[in-house]
Amino acid sequence: MFIYHSFTQWNTMDGEYTFLIIAISFVIVCLSSYTALSMNDKSQHDRFVNRYVWLGLASVAMGIGIWSMHFIGMSAYVNPNLMKYGELYAVGSAIPVILASYYAFVVATRKKDSKKLFVKAGFIMGTGIATTHVLAALLIESSPTFSDYFMIFIVSTGTAVLSTIGALYLYSQLKKRMKRKKMRKLMTAMIIGSVISTIHYAGLIATNGLVDSSLLLGYQSSPKINLTLIFVSIVVVLSFLGLFKGITVVIERYVEYRLKNFDALTLLPNRKHFERVLATHKHVGSLAVIHIHDLGRWNRQFGYTFGDQIIANIAEIIAKYKPLNAYVSRIEGNRFVLFVNEHYGAKRFINGLESLMDMLKTQIKIDDHSLTVDMVCAVATNNEAHAEDLFANTLAVLDHSSIRYSHDVVLYQPSVHTYSFQNQIVDEINQAMTNRELFLVYQPKVCSHTREVLGLEALLRWQHPTKGFISPGVFIPVLEENGKMFDVTDWVIEEVCRQLAAWSEGGKCKLQVAINIPGPYVTSPRLMSVLKNCISKYGINPNQLELEITETSVINNIHRAIKAVNEFRLFGFSVALDDFGTGVSSLSYLKRLPISTLKIDKSFVDDIPDSEKDSAILKTIISLGQSLHLNVVIEGVESEKQMEFLRSLSECPVVQGYYFSKPLENNELVKWLDDFSTVVH
Secondary structure: OOOOOOHHHEEEEOOOOOHHHHHHHHHHHHHHHHHHHHHHHHHHHOOOOOHHHHHHHHHHHHHHHHHHHHHHHHHHHOOHHHOOEOHHHHHHOOHHHHHHHHHHHHHHOOOOOOHHHHHHHHHHHHHHHHHHHHHHHHOEOOOOEEEEOHHHHHHHHHHHHHHHHHHHHHHHHHHHHOOOHHHHHHHHHHHHHHHHHHHHHHHHHOEEEEEEHHHHOHHHHOOOOOHHHHHHHHHHHHHHHHHHHHHHHHHHHHHHHHHHHEOOOOOOEOHHHHHHHHHHOOOEEEEEEEEEOOHHHHHHHHOHHHHHHHHHHHHHHHHHHOOOOOEEEEEEOOEEEEEEEOOOOHHHHHHHHHHHHHHHHOOEEEOOEEEOOOEEEEEEEOOOOOHHHHHHHHHHHHHOOOOOOOOOEEEOOHHHHHHHHHHHHHHHHHHHHHOOOEEEEEEEEEEOOOOOEEEEEEEEEEEEOOOEEEOHHHHHHHHHHOOOHHHHHHHHHHHHHHHHHHHHHHOOOOOEEEEEOOHHHHHOHHHHHHHHHHHHHHOOOHHHEEEEEEHHHHOOOHHHHHHHHHHHHHHOOEEEEEEEOOOOOHHHHHHHOOOOEEEEOHHHOOOOOOOHHHHHHHHHHHHHHHHOOOEEEEEOOOOHHHHHHHHOOOOOOEEEOOOOOOOEOHHHHHHHHHHHHHHHO
């Protein structure tokens, strides 16, 4: 390629620019770059398709863009009547840049972010660009020989490497600072397109086309470059990549939806789906829970696979013989829920349940075994109660001491079940604290940008010796209604202080722990006395505790609440306003209360980033909180999409939710902190 000739028999052939084709080549390389960046992003977040598949597709898109830049660009500069390409070989010249793009993407998407990686990826990519340009030029079949300025070629190759390094580094910076992902990718694609176009046309300027004057006339009729074939090939390839991405995104979202909302064994909606449906369903007429008794006995006797087959058989019978139009969900390992709307009729629903329970009395055949599984069905009908209350009423039936697992359908009776259940909770709470049936779990709070663990929230749990796990949503309202939450809160404060002292002594954990304080207790002098005693007893620094209060804690007596919070702050405690945004006077309280932390309710997070309105509201609340110099904690973050949105914000809110961890017991938490610290570092 780099050949110098005697110019006695050669004429200089200067090409002519066709600016329309130049513009087309620029648009195509930008479009290819945008497609490649989109697929590169998918490689880092998609759990359905292997990341290397996405990287491979991104490399093809990028390689197609660079390759088309060369061939279309050549046709914009050199007289096509004097050039002819072997089409098969021309297509083959795209291979080096595709391979180089793949390796560059693999290097650039590693978790470790360093200048060395950018240099390495940029060198590989730049070399690949130059290789494709050289190889394509060598594949020209026409008579003219190109005399190139060798040093200018070397400089242009170096420019390709440096420009690619700059583009990759710029993209990494834009990822951190630009909130809008599409705009970020568009800007980066245009930068990459400009870099590649500049490199290409600078190379053309460095090239003089020479042709033997004796052959010039004969080549006027030589075949032209098949631009139509090139355009069609590019459009087909990019369309295929876009179609593949679209289909994969749809499948991924469907699979993710199924995994989150449906039980893998029975394929019925799970508890999460049921709770969401129940929260939005305003016309629940009757609700029932079918409880399978002593499933653990079958698991112990024949193994868990056998137990799964029992559940699968029962689920099949329920789905087949359920009352007409009833919603069915598997909410726990041994419980199914059914409900119908208010127009169905309670009597008709109960009759349908009785027929269903008769079917469930029949023996189930699994392998060589025939067995009858004991169970009961608890039912609550709508007496102007909310859907959540109907569900709680059925649980009250199941928790009652009179229940028998003989396939009966038991209707909720307030005079029997409510009294017994609530009184049992109140009567046994002191015993639960003494026997350590009550226990605490801790959910980490993590900085959205640095991934540093900044604190914990202590959450109360009850493992009853006969009833099993009792949900806090069930027993806490009962305790509050019966004046027992003050005693329980005192127990929680002492447990947290004891645990903090144990962690400090063992050198394992020195994080701040948040404690939920029930409404009326916030303004009680007793609370400050208990806090001071526990701090003194366990040698805890007050700033290791954060007191979480809600708007309902202060709504009845704002003046006493302000005085109490001031005392907490002066003593050294942090104070958080929990569930911010759910009350009607949030801004008023935010202005008047001397709090240190703002906790944004989960309801503002559930639909981001899909809901533009929720996203805008959340951004505004975060900005408001940080402008007031408050720590901002966002509750209920569960998905990668939500986390990616929060990471894109210029602010650095603290995140709490299942995305990082569920609430953990002490030993689990210590191990999680060690593992998480290792991953972060």
